[in-house]
Amino acid sequence: MRVNKLNLTFSSLPENVTIARTLVSTLGAQLDLPINELEELKVAVSEAVSNSIIHGYSNNPNNFVTIEIESSSEKIQIQVVDHGCGIEDVKQAMQASFSTDPDRMGLGFIFMQSFMDELHVESTLNSGTKVIMTKYLNHSHPSSH
Amino acid sequence: MRVNKLNLTFSSLPENVTIARTLVSTLGAQLDLPINELEELKVAVSEAVSNSIIHGYSNNPNNFVTIEIESSSEKIQIQVVDHGCGIEDVKQAMQASFSTDPDRMGLGFIFMQSFMDELHVESTLNSGTKVIMTKYLNHSHPSSH
Amino acid sequence: MRKKIERQTLHLFLQGELDMNNANDLKISIDTDIEKRGVRTIVFHMDDLKFIDSSGLGVILGRYKKLAPLGGKIQIRNVPAHLYKIMELSGLPKIIEFLPENKSKQKDPHLKGEKK
Amino acid sequence: MRKKIERQTLHLFLQGELDMNNANDLKISIDTDIEKRGVRTIVFHMDDLKFIDSSGLGVILGRYKKLAPLGGKIQIRNVPAHLYKIMELSGLPKIIEFLPENKSKQKDPHLKGEKK
Ligand SMILES: Nc1ncnc2c1ncn2[C@@H]1O[C@H](COP(=O)(O)OP(=O)(O)O)[C@@H](O)[C@H]1O
Numbered sequence: 001m002r003v004n005k006l007n008l009t010f011s012s013l014p015e016n017v018t019i020a021r022t023l024v025s026t027l028g029a030q031l032d033l034p035i036n037e038l039e040e041l042k043v044a045v046s047e048a049v050s051n052s053i054i055h056g057y058s059n060n061p062n063n064f065v066t067i068e069i070e071s072s073s074e075k076i077q078i079q080v081v082d083h084g085c086g087i088e089d090v091k092q093a094m095q096a097s098f099s100t101d102p103d104r105m106g107l108g109f110i111f112m113q114s115f116m117d118e119l120h121v122e123s124t125l126n127s128g129t130k131v132i133m134t135k136y137l138n139h140s141h142p143s144s145h
Numbered sequence: 146m147r148v149n150k151l152n153l154t155f156s157s158l159p160e161n162v163t164i165a166r167t168l169v170s171t172l173g174a175q176l177d178l179p180i181n182e183l184e185e186l187k188v189a190v191s192e193a194v195s196n197s198i199i200h201g202y203s204n205n206p207n208n209f210v211t212i213e214i215e216s217s218s219e220k221i222q223i224q225v226v227d228h229g230c231g232i233e234d235v236k237q238a239m240q241a242s243f244s245t246d247p248d249r250m251g252l253g254f255i256f257m258q259s260f261m262d263e264l265h266v267e268s269t270l271n272s273g274t275k276v277i278m279t280k281y282l283n284h285s286h287p288s289s290h
Numbered sequence: 291m292r293k294k295i296e297r298q299t300l301h302l303f304l305q306g307e308l309d310m311n312n313a314n315d316l317k318i319s320i321d322t323d324i325e326k327r328g329v330r331t332i333v334f335h336m337d338d339l340k341f342i343d344s345s346g347l348g349v350i351l352g353r354y355k356k357l358a359p360l361g362g363k364i365q366i367r368n369v370p371a372h373l374y375k376i377m378e379l380s381g382l383p384k385i386i387e388f389l390p391e392n393k394s395k396q397k398d399p400h401l402k403g404e405k406k
Numbered sequence: 407m408r409k410k411i412e413r414q415t416l417h418l419f420l421q422g423e424l425d426m427n428n429a430n431d432l433k434i435s436i437d438t439d440i441e442k443r444g445v446r447t448i449v450f451h452m453d454d455l456k457f458i459d460s461s462g463l464g465v466i467l468g469r470y471k472k473l474a475p476l477g478g479k480i481q482i483r484n485v486p487a488h489l490y491k492i493m494e495l496s497g498l499p500k501i502i503e504f505l506p507e508n509k510s511k512q513k514d515p516h517l518k519g520e521k522k
Pocket residue numbers: 047051052053055056057082084085086087093094098099100101104105106107108109110129460
């Protein structure tokens with residue numbers, strides 16, 4: 001299969017977490033991802049986009065989040081980008097149970113890491129955050145189509 | 146409801162017609178569009194995106210189509226933009242049964258016009274085509290949620 | 291998509307979404323059955339069709355045009371309610387026979403025992 | 407989402423997707439039942455839950471933390487197979503009781519006649 005590129009930019013509204021998830025899920029189904037991996041991909045995207053809206057933009061709906069996807073028969077790479085507050089200490093932020101919000105679990109990055117094959121986070125204070133996640137497509141899995 | 150803006154740019158691959166349709170359908174469901182209007186919205190988007198890929202880019206997959214959506218509680222506006230071959234005579238192109246491809250029905254614009262409340266087409270030869278479609282949300286319809 | 295050929299009649303049970311993604315495959319498959327297997331009547335069963343656009347409708351019209359000079363014909367059965375309007379707009383009901391299942395069951399005893 | 411209160415027990419029948427879109431509404435609704443209606447046991451029925459992420463799981467953990475000092479408790483029932491891994495990773499099974507429907511039916515005769 002040829003390389004497919006998709007780039008979705010959207011208002012930082014909670015309902016767009018659903019839209020981003022549906023987009024990735026539709027693409028994953030086209031790539032014949034097994035149902036379990038499809039669910040995992042959805043969680044990873046949900047966490048990254050939720051973080052951009054909740055942490056990056058403090059739930060202010062007048063900003064924009066971008067999700068950039070590149071897929072081929074070998075892998076699917078997803079970047080989630082915001083131009084929000086940024087992360088002071090990325091290493092610390094990625095630790096289990098670390099959260100700057102007492103009401104949250106601090107597991108977003110743990111889920112992204114567990115459900116994707118690769119995770120990179122680039123962030124600059126007061127400038128924004130980019131999360132790059134890759135999932136390799138394992139063709140020995142039975143098709144879920 | 147606040148204004149929501151979404152902008153999806155994607156490779157001119159046939160499978161992305163499904164992706165664009167799913168995006169609009171998910172958004173329409175969030176706006177509580179009745180099921181029939183949701184189906185109509187999907188057809189309109191399918192026609193516009195198919196035209197960009199088939200006619201605008203002659204099915205060459207190395208180009209990009211953009212779908213730009215702005216929605217509120219009052220209306221949903223959708224622009225489908227390509228940088229393809231353009232249309233020589235827009236008025237003629239929009240007539241029922243007119244097609245430059247003998248295998249096609251020439252009904253794409255008719256469907257867009259019938260299923261949306263407004264349709265505008267801007268096109269420049271060798272530069273590209275922009276289709277702007279608007280659907281007003283009729284709140285007297287029973288919710289299909 | 292399931293299909294069944296009985297003498298010169300091809301039954302096609304359309305499923306899911308029919309658009310530019312899969313319209314061409316359907317066209318090729320039908321044309322092969324017309325040319326190689328002598329099919330002269332095509333029955334499109336639309337019970338499980340979720341979506342169709344002009345790319346999909348074009349395949350049906352194209353097969354009509356191909357069969358007409360051969361003395362063949364096309365039938366469309368069980369269009370789901372949410373597809374009525376696009377069928378109407380397409381103009382196909384003016385040239386192709388549309389049948390609901392009940393009526394077609396009476397007309398065509400072959401289909402009597404058939405299950406969806 | 408359907409709910410049912412029996413004495414001090416709140417049964418929540420989660421449906422669809424639980425994420426940042428609706429997590430806060432769920433939190434507020436549960437906290438009202440704890441504060442105004444004296445709920446001390448919450449049973450999350452997950453049979454029809456299609457999706458959950460850390461925003462959704464956070465609501466469950468948060469209610470656990472709120473109920474513990476009041477002597478209350480939480481139960482989770484019928485986690486669908488596709489959610490096993492995220493439940494496991496969340497660590498919730500270490501502090502909250504997870505029950506399959508059969509087991510919970512035996513333990514809780516109130517639910518016997520209940521239909522999904
Ligand atoms: N896009 C982002 N912008 C700013 N800060 C972020 C972003 N993503 C994550 N963070 C920071 O990293 C912390 C840990 O994130 P995460 O593991 O997802 O847990 P949680 O969302 O539950 O806090 C967050 O509490 C926040 O401080």
